[in-house]
Amino acid sequence: MTQAPLLSVEDLRTYCYTRAGVVKAVDGVRFALERGDSLGLVGESGSGKSMTCNSILRLLPKPAARTVGGRVLWDGRDLLTLSEREMRRVRGREIGMILQDPLISLNPVFTIANQVGEPFRLRGAAKGRSDLREKVLDVLRQVHIPSPEARLSQYPFEFSGGMRQRTVAAIALAGSPGLLIADEPTTSLDVTIQDQFLRLLRELQEKTGMALILVTHDLGIVAETCNKVAVMYAGKIVEFGDVRQVLTSPAHPYTEALLKALPVPGTRQKRLYQISGEPPNLLDPPAGCAFEPRCHRAMQACKKARPPIKRLSDGRQAACLALEAGEVR
Amino acid sequence: MLRYALKRLGVGLLCLVGVSVIIFVAMRLAGDPTLLLLPDDATEQDRIELRQELGLDKPLPVQYAIFVAGAVQGDFGMSTRWKMPAMELVLARLPATLQLAGLAFSLAVGIGLLSGVTSATARGSVFDQCVRLGVTLGLAVPVFWVGLIFIMVFAVDLGWFPTSGRGSFAHLILPAVTMALNPAAAMSRLSRSAMLGVLGADYIKMARVKGNSEARVVWKHGLRNAAIPVATLAGIQLANMIGNTVVVETIFAWPGIGKLIIDAIFARDFAVVQAAICVVAAAYIILNLAVDLTYGLLDPQIRYD
Numbered sequence: 359m360t361q362a363p364l365l366s367v368e369d370l371r372t373y374c375y376t377r378a379g380v381v382k383a384v385d386g387v388r389f390a391l392e393r394g395d396s397l398g399l400v401g402e403s404g405s406g407k408s409m410t411c412n413s414i415l416r417l418l419p420k421p422a423a424r425t426v427g428g429r430v431l432w433d434g435r436d437l438l439t440l441s442e443r444e445m446r447r448v449r450g451r452e453i454g455m456i457l458q459d460p461l462i463s464l465n466p467v468f469t470i471a472n473q474v475g476e477p478f479r480l481r482g483a484a485k486g487r488s489d490l491r492e493k494v495l496d497v498l499r500q501v502h503i504p505s506p507e508a509r510l511s512q513y514p515f516e517f518s519g520g521m522r523q524r525t526v527a528a529i530a531l532a533g534s535p536g537l538l539i540a541d542e543p544t545t546s547l548d549v550t551i552q553d554q555f556l557r558l559l560r561e562l563q564e565k566t567g568m569a570l571i572l573v574t575h576d577l578g579i580v581a582e583t584c585n586k587v588a589v590m591y592a593g594k595i596v597e598f599g600d601v602r603q604v605l606t607s608p609a610h611p612y613t614e615a616l617l618k619a620l621p622v623p624g625t626r627q628k629r630l631y632q633i634s635g636e637p638p639n640l641l642d643p644p645a646g647c648a649f650e651p652r653c654h655r656a657m658q659a660c661k662k663a664r665p666p667i668k669r670l671s672d673g674r675q676a677a678c679l680a681l682e683a684g685e686v687r
Numbered sequence: 688m689l690r691y692a693l694k695r696l697g698v699g700l701l702c703l704v705g706v707s708v709i710i711f712v713a714m715r716l717a718g719d720p721t722l723l724l725l726p727d728d729a730t731e732q733d734r735i736e737l738r739q740e741l742g743l744d745k746p747l748p749v750q751y752a753i754f755v756a757g758a759v760q761g762d763f764g765m766s767t768r769w770k771m772p773a774m775e776l777v778l779a780r781l782p783a784t785l786q787l788a789g790l791a792f793s794l795a796v797g798i799g800l801l802s803g804v805t806s807a808t809a810r811g812s813v814f815d816q817c818v819r820l821g822v823t824l825g826l827a828v829p830v831f832w833v834g835l836i837f838i839m840v841f842a843v844d845l846g847w848f849p850t851s852g853r854g855s856f857a858h859l860i861l862p863a864v865t866m867a868l869n870p871a872a873a874m875s876r877l878s879r880s881a882m883l884g885v886l887g888a889d890y891i892k893m894a895r896v897k898g899n900s901e902a903r904v905v906w907k908h909g910l911r912n913a914a915i916p917v918a919t920l921a922g923i924q925l926a927n928m929i930g931n932t933v934v935v936e937t938i939f940a941w942p943g944i945g946k947l948i949i950d951a952i953f954a955r956d957f958a959v960v961q962a963a964i965c966v967v968a969a970a971y972i973i974l975n976l977a978v979d980l981t982y983g984l985l986d987p988q989i990r991y992d
Contacts (some may be wrong), residue, residue, distance in 0.1 A: 417895055
């Protein structure tokens, strides 16, 4: 890798300051993306997936959460050191984001035309009203909104859930970003609409060449949509690599356990596999590996030191002491 | 929407009739105006003649019918004190009240919104704490007391403003500020809480994701969604302003409708009180309708049918 990657997140640390204490929601996250990459960011609730995304765009809930360390290198700049003004230019134009719930991420009191047109207006990309209208219609067509002309003057409450999510995608597209962050974009959609929407994302990605970060806890979606995957646990990436590698032969015991918990269609299982125990309390994380209490490969050493993330011989990265001991597989 | 407006106007008209009945009866309970109009040495015969002349000897329903018959033609009767048509008197005083209420309302909404929204965006800050303290004070202190203190401090001691009366713009400031204080505090509190409810919403985050400036996020995307309760309160306050001028106009000797009503009540000048109350009530009804109609503009989900 001689050329600098499109996005490089280095040792990102975002802490939440709560009444009960400091929660290290993102604790030394590190990954890199190339142009056209699509990264699946997976992990259970509270593992720091969304916090990582919000940290990249610097949209953390203030004043509870703060990024306290690390670098987010984008296009040669460290986003964490930009002024708020410069950051606004990055948001929407260079990095777009799709939020989790399409039903509430459109503003209820503005028309679709107004909201989809806003990114164009903000960067002065449209010459006059008719040009703006054409541009809005164009992105609405790109996300396959049927008869977009009739939809312009409508309001979000007149749209179905799937259409709203498409509209949100259209808004993201309107900024023609180089990277799109989609934070569980399909969680609130039903399964058929989910599938349509993921296909749309792939299609748009192919057309525009933008990179994608897809936050999800559905490994099936990752397998279909992404070429890279990062598995997060307790604020850290525990495994990162090529989708096929990671999903077919997981290196980290946590990834392995996640895959085991997937239902297999066509088979009758009495009960789905369940990872025993609970995720660690991040207010008081264990001194060693965060997964150690639930890990079937735990060794004595796991209790003492946090395993660093290391590159394995096949190119992927994982953070597990058992791997270093050469004990896996 | 037109049908809705017409229906509401019809209901408003009924309200107006109700108000006129109440004020008509209430005034006549207040006492006999002829006792005030006649000199001390007048005979009982003089009094009876005057009552006949004023039509006060007729039964109450008949008096009311005569009043309504005149009122629909714009004739609200003659003032017994000022010896001129009552409505003419009221309309002559109306501009002064509108001026005072207008400035007080603008101050209340301007200061209230600005402080409320800003303190919502800076929740927990020193500014927020100050605003909240100011709101509590503004709601707690009575208007008549503030008016008197203002006169003492700013007019008498410091001499910055005239103590009372109407004339230059400087005359307007103390009464307008006095009147604005309470509604500004209420507006501040309401807009703060309405904005706090809105600012956590996903579409606000979405507005930031799009690259909007913080000011546009708050004042465009945020405030439009907090606008319904704010508009409701503003409408109520504007309507109240016209009636609330009574206290302030009396303290500052401001020659508006409020002062006129007080003077007319003390003079038992039935015609003037009736005319003035009808004007105030009509303004109230029309402003309320206007507020209800703006909801449709503020929230696209509201339809009138």
